[in-house]
Structure formats: C-alpha cells, structure tokens
Amino acid sequence: MTRKRNANRNAGAPTLADVARLAGMSEITVSRVVRNQGPIADATRTRVLAAISQLGYIPNRAAGSLASAASTLMTVLLPSLSNIVFPDVLRGIHTAITETGFQSVIGVTDYDPLIEERILLSFLAWQPAAVILAGLHHTPTARKHLEQGRFRVAELMDIDGDPVDIAVGMSHRQAGYETGRHLIERGYRRFGYAGHMLISDDRAKARYQGLCEALREAGLSLVGEMRVPGGGSTIAGRELLEKLLAAHPDLDVVIFPNDDMAMGGIFYCIHAGIVIKERLGIFGFNGLDIGQAMPLPLSTILSKRFLIGKTAAEKLLESRERPPEKTIINTGFDIIEGATA
Amino acid sequence: MTRKRNANRNAGAPTLADVARLAGMSEITVSRVVRNQGPIADATRTRVLAAISQLGYIPNRAAGSLASAASTLMTVLLPSLSNIVFPDVLRGIHTAITETGFQSVIGVTDYDPLIEERILLSFLAWQPAAVILAGLHHTPTARKHLEQGRFRVAELMDIDGDPVDIAVGMSHRQAGYETGRHLIERGYRRFGYAGHMLISDDRAKARYQGLCEALREAGLSLVGEMRVPGGGSTIAGRELLEKLLAAHPDLDVVIFPNDDMAMGGIFYCIHAGIVIKERLGIFGFNGLDIGQAMPLPLSTILSKRFLIGKTAAEKLLESRERPPEKTIINTGFDIIEGATA
DNA sequence: CTGTTAGCGCATTCAA
DNA sequence: TTGAATGCGCTAACAG
Numbered sequence A, B: 001m002t003r004k005r006n007a008n009r010n011a012g013a014p015t016l017a018d019v020a021r022l023a024g025m026s027e028i029t030v031s032r033v034v035r036n037q038g039p040i041a042d043a044t045r046t047r048v049l050a051a052i053s054q055l056g057y058i059p060n061r062a063a064g065s066l067a068s069a070a071s072t073l074m075t076v077l078l079p080s081l082s083n084i085v086f087p088d089v090l091r092g093i094h095t096a097i098t099e100t101g102f103q104s105v106i107g108v109t110d111y112d113p114l115i116e117e118r119i120l121l122s123f124l125a126w127q128p129a130a131v132i133l134a135g136l137h138h139t140p141t142a143r144k145h146l147e148q149g150r151f152r153v154a155e156l157m158d159i160d161g162d163p164v165d166i167a168v169g170m171s172h173r174q175a176g177y178e179t180g181r182h183l184i185e186r187g188y189r190r191f192g193y194a195g196h197m198l199i200s201d202d203r204a205k206a207r208y209q210g211l212c213e214a215l216r217e218a219g220l221s222l223v224g225e226m227r228v229p230g231g232g233s234t235i236a237g238r239e240l241l242e243k244l245l246a247a248h249p250d251l252d253v254v255i256f257p258n259d260d261m262a263m264g265g266i267f268y269c270i271h272a273g274i275v276i277k278e279r280l281g282i283f284g285f286n287g288l289d290i291g292q293a294m295p296l297p298l299s300t301i302l303s304k305r306f307l308i309g310k311t312a313a314e315k316l317l318e319s320r321e322r323p324p325e326k327t328i329i330n331t332g333f334d335i336i337e338g339a340t341a
Numbered sequence C: 001c002t003g004t005t006a007g008c009g010c011a012t013t014c015a016a
Numbered sequence D: 001t002t003g004a005a006t007g008c009g010c011t012a013a014c015a016g
Helices: A016-023 A027-035 A042-055 A061-068 A085-097 A113-124 A140-148 A172-185 A202-217 A234-247 A259-272 A289-293 A305-317 B016-023 B027-035 B042-055 B061-068 B085-097 B113-124 B140-148 B172-185 B202-217 B234-247 B259-272 B289-293 B305-317
Strands: A073-078 A103-108 A130-134 A152-158 A166-170 A191-196 A222-228 A253-255 A281-283 A300-303 A327-330 A333-336 B073-078 B103-108 B130-134 B152-158 B166-170 B191-196 B222-228 B253-255 B281-283 B300-303 B327-330 B333-336
Touching: A016 A027, A016 A042, A027 A042, A061 B061, A073 A085, A073 A113, A085 A103, A085 A130, A085 A305, A085 B085, A085 B103, A103 A113, A103 B085, A113 A130, A113 A140, A130 A305, A152 A202, A152 A305, A166 A172, A166 A305, A172 A202, A172 A253, A172 A281, A172 A300, A172 A333, A191 A202, A191 A234, A191 A259, A222 A234, A234 A259, A234 B289, A259 A281, A259 A289, A259 B289, A289 B234, A289 B259, A305 A327, B016 B027, B016 B042, B027 B042, B073 B085, B073 B113, B085 B103, B085 B130, B085 B305, B103 B113, B113 B130, B113 B140, B130 B305, B152 B202, B152 B305, B166 B172, B166 B305, B172 B202, B172 B253, B172 B281, B172 B300, B172 B333, B191 B202, B191 B234, B191 B259, B222 B234, B234 B259, B259 B281, B259 B289, B305 B327
Parallel strands: A073 A103, A073 A130, A130 A152, A152 A166, A166 A327, A191 A222, A191 A253, A253 A281, B073 B103, B073 B130, B130 B152, B152 B166, B166 B327, B191 B222, B191 B253, B253 B281
Antiparallel strands: A103 B103, A300 A333, B300 B333
16 A cells, blocks of 8 residues: 555645546656647647646646746735835736736835845745845845845836846936926926935935935025925825925925825815915826826826836746846836926 | 755755754754744754854745645735725735735736636645635636635625635625715715726625615615726726716716725816815715825725735634634724715 | 656654 | 654656
C-alpha cells in the first residue's frame, strides 16, 4: 500500500496525476497543455482538456511556483486607498493584466517607507514576477532587494529621480512649476498655499517646490501658507481656506495639493460669498471627474493615473527578464483651464 | 557531486537548509522558529534568528503552501474600483489583515458573475485561506466551489439572501424602503428616479424595489424615471436630471442610486437656478465625504463600507475552519438628513 | 511530439 | 525540546 499521493490532505482535489491517468498521458504532457507550452498534438490536447474538465482540475500554483522558481503574481504596493488616485492606478494595472493570467497582490504602505519595506519583504516570499511601487524613494534595504531580485520593478507616479528598472509617471516638480507660470500669466500675484502635512508625500512636496521656483523666477513668493495635519480632505480644505484667508485677506489665488482639498476651498468661497476666479483663484491637482462636473469646473492639472498603472503593467509584462537598462516613461500631464483660476 | 540543492536556479537565495547549517540546527527547528510554532528553547531561537538575519533569509511561501496545503492568501473579488466604495471596503480589509501575515490577492469582476467565476477559479489555484466577494449572487459553478472549498467565505455588502458562510453588509431593500418613508414623511409626493443601467448591480436594484414598495404602501408611485447607460457618474447625473425634469417638470424629489450621480443632480439645480429641497429634493446613497462637505450637505444614506470590509476580514481570521453554521452580520446604515431633501 | 528522472523548499508525522 | 524521513504537486532538463 504505497498509494500515498493524494490519499490524505487534499481530500479529493484532483492533481496532474489524476488528469494524466484519466487521459492516458504522462503528467508532463498534461502540464504542457495546461500551460500552453511546447508542441502538443491536437488530438492529445483535446483528450487532456476533456479529462481536465471532467475532473474539474485546478492547477496548484504553489507547486508550480516552487518547481519553476517563478510565479504569476505581481506585487503592488500603494501608499493609500483613501484617495481615488491609487485605485485609479490599480484599475490601470488590472486592465493590463486581465487575460494575461497574472494576479496582483496588494499592499498598503500608508506613505511609510518602513512599512513599504516590511510588506515588500513579506511579499517577495511569493517569488513575484514583478513588483510595482509608488515613488522612487525607498529604504536602503528595500532598494537593495529591488535591485537584486529576480523580478522586474516599476516605480510609478514620479520620474524625478533614479529608478531601479522602470519609472512611469510625470515630473511633479514641473507640474508645480507650470502651475505657477500659468497663474502668473493670468495676472495672479498674491499666492497662497493650503496644504497638508503628509511629510512622505514626495510628489506634493515636489509640486510645492516647483511652484515656489516659478514664483521666485517672477520675483514673487508665497504670501501665506498653511497646512492641515494628515492627508487632506474636502472638509479640511474648506476649513483651511477659511483660516488662511483670515490670516491673509489679500490673497488673490490659493493652490491646493489636490482636487479634494481644492473643492473644499470652492465650497468655502460659495458659502462665504467670495467670487471665485475674479476675487480669488482656486487651483488643484489631479483632475478628478467630480471637479469637472461642478458648475464652475475646477482649474487643475490632470494626472494620468489610469494610464500610469496600465503602461507600467504592460511594460512589465513585455519581457520576463530584467531590462538591461533603465527606462523612464513620461506620461505627462495636462493643465485644465477650468473656471476657478 | 550531488550538491544539486540550490545549486542552480535560485542563485543564492538562502533556504531553510542554509539557515539550519549556519545555526547548527535541523531544518525543522528553523521552520518552527520562523512560524512561531511548537516549543523552542530560547537559546535555540536566538541562534536561529541570528542566522536568519545574517543570511537575509526570506521563507519561500510557495514551498510552505505546498507542504502544508494552505496559504496565507486572502482572495478578494470586487465588482469595480472606479467608485470609492470598493476601495473603502478594501481599506477595511487591509486594516484587519495588516500585522496578521495575511495578504490579499485582488480581482475585479466588472459586475459580471461570469468574470467572477473565472477569476475565482484561477485564484483558488493558490489555495487561499479565505475568499471575500461582493453580493450573494454567483454562478452555480462559483457557488459550488465556494461551498466545497477548504477556505472560509465572506460575502459582502448585501444580506438579503442565503450566504455560503458569512454575509456582512446591510439590507439594500430596506435602505430603499426607508428612503421612501423618509421622503414621504417630509411631504414629497411626486417622485422621480434617475438611475443607471448596471443590470448586475443587485444592490441598486434592491434599493429601487424597496423605494417602490414604500411608495406603493403610501398610495404613490414613481412619476418619472430615467436611466443612463453604464455605471453612472457625476456628469451623467447632471445630464440625466436635466432630461428627467424636461420630461417631468412637476417632480418634487429625485432619488439617485449613488452620491456621485446625486451630486451631479445638485450641480444641475445650481446651474439651472432650481431651489434645492424646497422646489426639488435630491437624495443619494453612500454618504461620501465630499457630499457632506458641500455648502448644502447631500441628503443620503451612509453605507458603512470600511466597517463591512474590516468586520468581514476579522471574522474570517477568527478561525481556520469553515464555520459550522451561517452567519449574517448586519452593519446597518444611517440616514443622513442633509440639506437637499 | 511525448516521456523519464529528479528535484523545487518546506511542513507533517512520528520518534527520540 | 529536537530531529529524520518523506512527500506536497508540479516543471526543468534532457532523451527518445
């Protein structure tokens, strides 16, 4: 009685061996049919497929990964899920990997490089085929693993820096700079900034710096500036603008780090009877649909989040090998004129 | 030369055997330390841990899963990522599983039971410890696998039906009904509905039916009703309300299937100079933050999406076994009075 | 086009 | 408290 295989734990879940027996073929042939790999005679394939569907066979990917030292998993580490921005990126990724057989394992880092490192290491245990993360800023340990691993790496959102393999995104510094230029050209001179304190949001920081640079070049500077704790919501934007204007009543334009907060600013203006654009310009970032659906469409910058996710995943799936040289893909951004600045 | 182990493919990635050799212990002892399982002498643990960190050992979970016929993966199938609702659920799930060692594999079904089935089967190949999906409505094949699998199952959002193991959510039919009652009590009589055509959005359908029931009980019925193709956005809500009012100028309240569309309705009213609440009531569903940040906070129903995700994941992690009996957890909902109805 | 052999890295089972 | 033997289910590398 050496019938040990499949006699105990998996309680009936059919294996390759079961399929092979039923089809009268060897295991490896069945395996080839399942993976669509190597030459298979049509008749063979048909028989195997019939056996598979008769048994309801589902391949065991743990075994497959172990044997091949590779998986079909794509590790995705996102800073947050609260803002629609990262779900949009995720949508792009899923659009690209659907039908490819790849699957995503998601981690949320809360904008913390240490959490990112911890999650990354625990996810590497699955031998992922690719790793996607946000930003170019990681702990030294994380960076080391990213550089030495047997998987491809894409860093999203930001392109101002030195990527491991592939960076897909836009220059946030430039976006901030263009925001400044755009508003100066429209005659605004007394600039305010209503931000948040997400110290690890490198992108918001880069935009802020770009903005300041544009002002400096024009002989201007921020007249007033305030920040809320945390990540910044519509409510926060609303309350913050009230405080900012109380301290600096002479501002003629206020820039927010994102559309959510900017919409809060708009709502405050409506509430307080401030004439938007003429009396006070409002400018956001992201280009959310809802901002464009408002009676006064928000003036903002469209970041191409879906495209970033989709492009990155497609690029990663192009080859199984690590790219020989680094690639930077600039998806750019669009200034949305809007009606608020 | 039979030194085959680890001589080729994994190119140096240390294994249990390497750690064991360095620590001067057997593999199984190292394994026990890694998994925090079974009795280990403190001195032993210390030595093993030192060896692990010296080598930078990362356990291979494919091997672990294969050997133990179980994984630390949690399969999550969501209908969509476009609306913040499901990312909110996902946030709740991640809040519950962070620190537990469990990891989520995400699939997006696009509200299609057939896609759900396909993704489910491909994910089962990883032998997940638990499966989370939305709604109680699945294909017969999917249902069969859910019932027979060696994993726990949670069905989210909806509780009107017969769950596989655990259902966590609210009664959408009741939410629709309460919406109707609430508005009738406030004196509204000429009801309109501005919906979408997501035929597979069972929840929206249930709310619609509950609403109609409340109207019927009061001797009323929908005066006008229109639907946009697709899932319904703020823009769509705005355009749809315009059309609906053109066809039925005498409506005194309009219900939308979600806050996004309802906000579009509000924007249309502002644009068209319609006095909200007095002349036309607007009612949504979801209780999004942004709706509450508006100058006129949206009247709506707060669905507890984060709580649903968190509760479900916690419940699933309570035990490794399938529950002996079915559980339904009603997270309820709150009517938000708002200022628009 | 198909099959044989030999592990992948770990956890279970039993023994000490 | 620790260890030895064995196999989880699959695939790489060859051979035929």
